[in-house]
Amino acid sequence: MTPRVATVLSARDWESGLVVQAKETAELRLVLRAYRPEEVEEEAHRLDVVVAGAETTWVTPARLAAWRRRGLRVVGIFPCGDDPARRRLVAGGADRVLPDDTPAGEVVRVIRLLQPATAVAPAPAAGRVALVTGPRGAPGRTEVALALALRWAARQRTLLLDLDLDAPGLAVRLGRAPRPDLLDAAEAVHETGALPPRLVVPFGPLGVVVGSTRRDDGLLPPHAAADVAAAAAALAEVVVLDAGARGGDDPLVKGADLAVLVAEASPVGLVRAARQVADWAGPQPHLVLNRVRASQAAEVVAAARRWTGLEPAAVVPERSAITAASRAARCPARSLHRALRRLEPRG
Numbered sequence: 001m002t003p004r005v006a007t008v009l010s011a012r013d014w015e016s017g018l019v020v021q022a023k024e025t026a027e028l029r030l031v032l033r034a035y036r037p038e039e040v041e042e043e044a045h046r047l048d049v050v051v052a053g054a055e056t057t058w059v060t061p062a063r064l065a066a067w068r069r070r071g072l073r074v075v076g077i078f079p080c081g082d083d084p085a086r087r088r089l090v091a092g093g094a095d096r097v098l099p100d101d102t103p104a105g106e107v108v109r110v111i112r113l114l115q116p117a118t119a120v121a122p123a124p125a126a127g128r129v130a131l132v133t134g135p136r137g138a139p140g141r142t143e144v145a146l147a148l149a150l151r152w153a154a155r156q157r158t159l160l161l162d163l164d165l166d167a168p169g170l171a172v173r174l175g176r177a178p179r180p181d182l183l184d185a186a187e188a189v190h191e192t193g194a195l196p197p198r199l200v201v202p203f204g205p206l207g208v209v210v211g212s213t214r215r216d217d218g219l220l221p222p223h224a225a226a227d228v229a230a231a232a233a234a235l236a237e238v239v240v241l242d243a244g245a246r247g248g249d250d251p252l253v254k255g256a257d258l259a260v261l262v263a264e265a266s267p268v269g270l271v272r273a274a275r276q277v278a279d280w281a282g283p284q285p286h287l288v289l290n291r292v293r294a295s296q297a298a299e300v301v302a303a304a305r306r307w308t309g310l311e312p313a314a315v316v317p318e319r320s321a322i323t324a325a326s327r328a329a330r331c332p333a334r335s336l337h338r339a340l341r342r343l344e345p346r347g
Contacts, residue, residue, distance in 0.1 A: 061193025168211020
């Protein structure tokens, strides 16, 4: 069988040489030359092997491990003499790791000798991923994410990650120290492909990775946050992502098993939510209307249906107990838990 191959685009000679060799010999079928990580994810059903160079910033151990979980074989290419790059490819579980001066014909031979996906033991299943997002303007994403994660943690091993790269608030909400944080987790995952337990802090039955506010160290690249999420999914049955305000076509949104969209129950909040839904490309979101006054509930639900086209999955009442719990670093109020009871990570 002719292997179906994707390469990760690279300015180094190994990639262009492999493309030429593939076309001249027809010993493998080149399906994709990927520029972005989500391209491989989208075409995974048409692929057998991915050939990726460590010089590409998003070719990380976590990314390689995610491809392996999909049943793809991986050949890693590293710059000659760059031993840290070689070790990252090995940590990600690459089937073969080759220096970038390996002749293209030899790379093709290595690819053809790899075991087909069906003959390799499947990688451990990843946990389910529930993503909580919503438009800008503090609609209550963090409080909803925390309440969902705590409820699910009573039955399953659950991790909560603050992936809001613009305004992370989970550490303050829980009264936790700002370190270790998401940046620490991303650096560890980049090197080893795994999320070390020492970087996960407990909050009751829940494991938490708080967001990073270290702006002096620069903003975390989106692909690095996605790698931390993938590594967390290898540790837990359920991973809840407090994802901040993300576009509906964001790779994290598209890859989630359950997407929750939190909208403030106000005219501005509903318009912002409608704009987010208009660009949605992931699983159909479960709409949570937050801070709903009892006297306006029917009107708000009707407006949400009209503006977003979604049937609200939860209506969270405007209660002083919910606000008080969030300001005092306590567990979310019972009324919030009751409002969210219909949402499940396998929904």
